Amino acid sequence: MKQELRIGFLPLTDCAVLVAALERGFFEKYGLHVTLQREVSWANIRDRVAFGELDAAHMLAPMPLAATLGIDGLGIPMQAAFSLGLNGSAITVASSLMEAMREHYPQALCTAPVRAHGLKRLLSAQVPRKLVFGCVYPFSQHHYLLQAWLQDGGLALGQDVEIRVIPPQQMVESLAQGQIDGYCAGEPWNQQAVSRGIGQVAVTSYDLWNNGPEKVLGVTQAWAEANPETHQALLCALLEAAHWLDEPHNRVRIAELLTRPEYLDVPLALIQPPLLGRYRYAPDEPERLLPDFNVFARYAANFPWHSHGAYFLAQMHATGQLATLPADPVALLAKVYCTPLYRLAAETLSLPYPTVDYLPSVHCLAPWVLRDASQPIAMGNSYVALERLRL
Amino acid sequence: MHKLMLVDQDPERSASLEVALLAAGYAHIIRVGQGENLLAAVRTHQPDIILIDMQSPDRDTLESLRNVSREMPKPIVFFAEQSDIDTTRAAISAGVSAYIVDDLPGKRLKSVLEVAIARFQEHQKLKDELEDYKSRLQDRKDVDKAKGILMQHRNLTEEEAYQLLRKMAMDRNMKIGEAARNFVAAMALLGGKF
Numbered sequence: 001m002k003q004e005l006r007i008g009f010l011p012l013t014d015c016a017v018l019v020a021a022l023e024r025g026f027f028e029k030y031g032l033h034v035t036l037q038r039e040v041s042w043a044n045i046r047d048r049v050a051f052g053e054l055d056a057a058h059m060l061a062p063m064p065l066a067a068t069l070g071i072d073g074l075g076i077p078m079q080a081a082f083s084l085g086l087n088g089s090a091i092t093v094a095s096s097l098m099e100a101m102r103e104h105y106p107q108a109l110c111t112a113p114v115r116a117h118g119l120k121r122l123l124s125a126q127v128p129r130k131l132v133f134g135c136v137y138p139f140s141q142h143h144y145l146l147q148a149w150l151q152d153g154g155l156a157l158g159q160d161v162e163i164r165v166i167p168p169q170q171m172v173e174s175l176a177q178g179q180i181d182g183y184c185a186g187e188p189w190n191q192q193a194v195s196r197g198i199g200q201v202a203v204t205s206y207d208l209w210n211n212g213p214e215k216v217l218g219v220t221q222a223w224a225e226a227n228p229e230t231h232q233a234l235l236c237a238l239l240e241a242a243h244w245l246d247e248p249h250n251r252v253r254i255a256e257l258l259t260r261p262e263y264l265d266v267p268l269a270l271i272q273p274p275l276l277g278r279y280r281y282a283p284d285e286p287e288r289l290l291p292d293f294n295v296f297a298r299y300a301a302n303f304p305w306h307s308h309g310a311y312f313l314a315q316m317h318a319t320g321q322l323a324t325l326p327a328d329p330v331a332l333l334a335k336v337y338c339t340p341l342y343r344l345a346a347e348t349l350s351l352p353y354p355t356v357d358y359l360p361s362v363h364c365l366a367p368w369v370l371r372d373a374s375q376p377i378a379m380g381n382s383y384v385a386l387e388r389l390r391l
Numbered sequence: 392m393h394k395l396m397l398v399d400q401d402p403e404r405s406a407s408l409e410v411a412l413l414a415a416g417y418a419h420i421i422r423v424g425q426g427e428n429l430l431a432a433v434r435t436h437q438p439d440i441i442l443i444d445m446q447s448p449d450r451d452t453l454e455s456l457r458n459v460s461r462e463m464p465k466p467i468v469f470f471a472e473q474s475d476i477d478t479t480r481a482a483i484s485a486g487v488s489a490y491i492v493d494d495l496p497g498k499r500l501k502s503v504l505e506v507a508i509a510r511f512q513e514h515q516k517l518k519d520e521l522e523d524y525k526s527r528l529q530d531r532k533d534v535d536k537a538k539g540i541l542m543q544h545r546n547l548t549e550e551e552a553y554q555l556l557r558k559m560a561m562d563r564n565m566k567i568g569e570a571a572r573n574f575v576a577a578m579a580l581l582g583g584k585f
Binding site for chain 1: 452
């Protein structure tokens with residue numbers, strides 16, 4: 001069994017499961033010696049995993065699918081058997097635009113969630129130019145959420161607004177320099193813009209699609225085939241780490257670890273409140289309570305649902321990333337999102353796991369219980385606010 | 392002749408790569424450094440090949456452009472046909488990534504990449520050597536300091552002090568510099584002033 005592993009990550013709060021597994025000794029417990037390697041871009045992560053420089057990595061949930069479809073990078077097939085969490089990102093808009101909306105169209109900011117109609121109205125009157133929004137990667141939930149939110153507000157892509165790819169850790173600087181008018185990214189990069197007073201959060205991913213997909217642990221299919229035991233050990237370590245992280249008092253400890261220079265290297269005040277469910281939308285507002293802003297284990301958060309994969313395929317097609325839908329999506333999703341490997345790891349740890357691959361109820365207003373499982377699993381609500389996201 | 396763009400945050404490496412590419416017969420080379428607007432530079436110069444340092448955060452931005460317009464770069468897609476997986480692997484491990492605009496003959500891109508890989512590796516070697524030299528210099532200083540303390544407090548000769556330090560290092564399975572640093576730190580904790 002391969003024991004020395006290098007795992008890549010991007011500086012984002014949701015790399016927490018990897019950091020917890022290392023710092024709390026869960027990797028060691030399963031016989032793994034892991035080095036976490038911070039990367040600067042998702043393309044680096046993809047290429048280094050593809051060529052074996054990294055064994056596995058923190059990846060955006062649609063990345064392994066895009067790689068396997070051959071529409072991203074060199075098309076080396078990848079897979080994911082573990083989701084690193086749900087929710088955790090937000091759409092930030094430049095403070096100047098938010099203030100202008102507040103002044104001219106205060107009504108537009110009074111809906112829940114806030115919709116983008118106010119921006120559209122500003123465009124025709126106060127801001128006669130095209131808006132530019134940043135997103136972290138073409139194949140990301142962030143990109144699909146951002147497009148859906150902008151289009152819901154009546155903004156035409158290309159005409160009213162342009163979407164530009166910028167790595168998450170550069171968003172705040174790009175906003176400060178006026179290169180973009182807003183962006184969709186994970187934490188701590190929204191809270192940083194709010195704390196600097198240059199941006200305000202319009203909506204969180206939690207407002208748009210509560211308990212929506214976010215990141216996964218990605219590996220190449222070749223690596224998974226060559227290292228089945230190591231892969232299982234890795235999944236067990238991550239499952240334990242994710243459960244450890246959903247204990248509120250452990251969130252305090254992980255927040256402190258994440259401030260270290262080798263991880264996020266930002267002040268505790270930007271990392272800890274969202275992890276504890278306290279989220280700041282604007283500098284002059286009190287924090288709002290979003291207990292599920294980061295979900296690491298509850299609600300079957302670590303299960304790589306095929307329904308999420310099917311949604312990514314639909315979004316890739318709708319955004320023009322994928323010209324034609326695959327002939328056999330069921331087989332493709334089974335290859336990419338490896339539910340049997342997850343179940344095996346959960347079984348080893350005597351944790352409950354879903355026995356179906358498709359979430360029986362994606363759009364659900366109240367907490368519910370998943371009974372298609374080895375033991376019933378408590379699920380959160382999964383309200384999907386925008387039509388486009390119900391594809 | 393194809394137009395090349397070098398995007399590198401390290402000006403020294405970028406300069407040496409430019410020299411090597413000029414020597415290899417590439418006449419049109421544009422260098423873009425840190426803080427410069429890469430997108431504007433790509434639009435202005437319309438290069439055929441872009442070589443970019445993998446540590447540049449502009450990579451994701453650059454790559455996504457291929458979805459937007461045709462004259463913008465795409466990654467080294469022809470390697471996807473597995474024709475030259477080794478060169479790609481070597482490029483990635485050296486930290487260099489290449490993007491091309493139109494389908495260039497594979498040989499040309501390959502020669503560009505080979506020059507870049509060699510330069511990136513050479514540069515890394517120099518950096519490692521410098522690090523190594525610095526750490527050896529530091530080791531020598533710390534060993535001298537530890538020797539001084541031992542000579543003064545235990546009335547040892549320089550050679551005896553050195554042998555004692557060596558033994559400490561061997562017993563603890565450490566490098567002598569590390570053992571000397573530990574020793575000096577321990578003495579400082581015990582209240583000694585050196």
